[in-house]
Amino acid sequence: MNICRYLPIMLCFTLHGYTGHAQDGPLSPANELRLSGSIQSDILIPQKDDKIGTGEYSDWALTNTFVELNLNSQYIDAGARLEYLEHPLPGFEPDYKGWGVPYVYVKGHYKNVEVTLGNYYEQFGSGFILRTYEERSLGIDNSLFGGRIMYKPFKGVTLKALTGKQRRYWKLNDSWITGADVELNIDQWSAAMQQHETYLMLGASFVNRHEKDEDMMIDATHRYNFPKNVGAYDLRARLQHKDWSILAEYARKSQDPSQDNGYIYRKGYVAMLSTSYSKRGLSLLLQAKRSDNMAFRSMRTLPSLTENSSYINHLPAFTMEHTYTLAALYPYATNPNGEWAYQAELGYYFKKHSVLGGKYGTKMKLNFSHIHAIARNIYSPDEGLNGYGSAFWKWGDDKYYQDLNVQLEKKMSQSFKLNLMYMNQYYNQTAVEGHGGMVHSNIFVAEGKYRFNNQFTLRGEAQYLTTAQDKGDWCFGLLELSVLPHFMFTVSDEYNCGETKLHYYTGSVTYNSGAHRLQIGYARTRSGFNCSGGVCRWIPASKGVTISYNYNF
């Protein structure tokens, strides 16, 4: 993708507008150019370790490095990102490798209109039919390259229209994505609603993928007749009244035979209902979602069955994203082909000086997630290539995931804070990874943080996971010493007490100064899934020196 040739043109266009002002004298604040950006570089100097199965390395160092620059002014913004992935960190897809400037944009904004040319990210509603984003740890960047316009004709109304081709690693997919979105904030037109703290939003979107036909055989004498246009629409409503909020959203996709669904002509559907209550000291979330055949990509047939690229949409996960190591050992990935998902979350603050609150108060969070298969009645024979039928309210046979966890956060003294967590988890390893059956585990976590003085703070974690399946029990320990204002020293060890009896240890030193952050360490890391927002990437085992540098300006 030769984006580089557009960069000088865009930068010239941006700077030219200000040459005249500069010639006139000092730039006025309104016309000031602001430069911002970031540098992120993660480096691994790998070592082979046959015991953990690292495999062979052909390079002495591996790195994922990103440099981003943005120019902002009153009316025009522009930016670009350089990515160096020629020797990427382990576990990314073969096509991820490369380097260049795959992200470049210029944006004009005046009063209530904003126009973007180049690469951009966008989301309609909850992302059921369009969500383009960047998640570097997963190797995801599905930005669109084309044009986007946003217009607010009057108060309470936002209109968007866009078109473009989607990025897949270092190329653009051939298909054209076109879409539009309208959002109406009804409360903006009603003083009475605002007085009663009632807010109502109505939204509607549509997205179309235009992809040329493709020669794909069904059998020796027939090939598929693919629809060249696949459309999806989304309707949503959110009502908020004082502490209550309720969101209902429905999306539908037309016939989209693709590798994700085995080339069937069944349409896709997703429906979600979410309600929340929040006031000081108490929060409650209840939500349910049913999705069926809603994988929506900009390429119906990809080179590989397992890559995460080219998704136009995103189905949010209804599971809590855990930060504790053993709680995240078996993370759930949203099943794009269909699932019933439920989540309930309760947060409560036991006040200071109450029986359960103690001297300083206690925070409690209780979360329950359950993901289940939808009922599928597979057609056999399937002359119409419809795939299956599915009764809306019926469950399928398989539980995909269940997670009940309770967390307590309690300040014990002026210097010492304690966090405790217990989790009971069911993880269908076959449904998520293709093998292994149901893994049922109990996880116990204790985290303490002790502040010695204004300069020294020590944090420790002890975790234990017990299960009779997969590799058996795990334990984890961590100690982290912060020496303000600049340093942090961390050591940790994850040990499989069950089957392998292997240690996965890490030691690192982190230095912070202003906007700079440098971390150097040595780690032996197990293989596993790294997940964010329900999307996961398999990371192979690795060992070696790690260097990580971040700078934001």
Add this chain to the structure above:
Amino acid sequence: MKLKNIIYTTLGCLLLVTSCDDIAESDRRIEVQTVASQRAVLIEEFCGQLCINCPDGAEELEKIQKGYGADSVIIVSIHSGVSQNLAVPTSNTKAVGLATDYGEALYQKNGVSAEPSIIVDRNSGVLQNRSTWATAVGTALHQSSSVSLKATSAYSSANDSLIITIHAKSIADISGTLQVWLTEDNIIAIQKLSNGYDYNHVFNHVFRACVNGDGSSISLKGSDKDGKTLVFRTKIDTAAKWKAANMSVVAFIQDGNGVQQSTINKITQ
């Protein structure tokens, strides 16, 4: 008025989308004119006994072979990926292993990174996506070939010797390499599945050995109506539990453009 226009336009767009390119059941399959193929297609399937998706890959290939005929689609299952813990080597003493050093070298040479994967006629690249296999094979079968190739074999159980005779001729000049392999069907061995192990899994068209190393150079002239005959002598390794009755000879000629012709011959006594 403006708000009404926005709402009506939005509803209009939604109607447009919901009627977008729906294809009736009767129109979803397009008949493709079949052409009598001049060639047999070689599929090198990279698989392994510890690869849980490989049985699905094998099933897809069987379906393709059934559609076109076993003489037109020649499958060779190259068990490999030992270094990635996907296959069991023949040197394994605890279980019947099917992965050979030769197969492992092919795996590395072709840059295979996931299994199951196939290469069609050595000019398709590594195809990981099973959805694309039928199309790749169909496209390959439509390619013309100037080469005709025939293999015959004679096996003697007295001393496990095997004599292979390859007869090749061409209607156009061609220079390339002739490769001769041995494969075996109906091998019972362990296969890892998504929900455990199948200890009595049946493996077909498994690569056993290469008869002529890196291949024999061969040049054919279009003017030579008699073609060329090459004879190879080898042995059936019964000590390694090969069963001649289940074995076949696979021969193919390749040049810079890939495999130009393939053939398969069941070993007979």
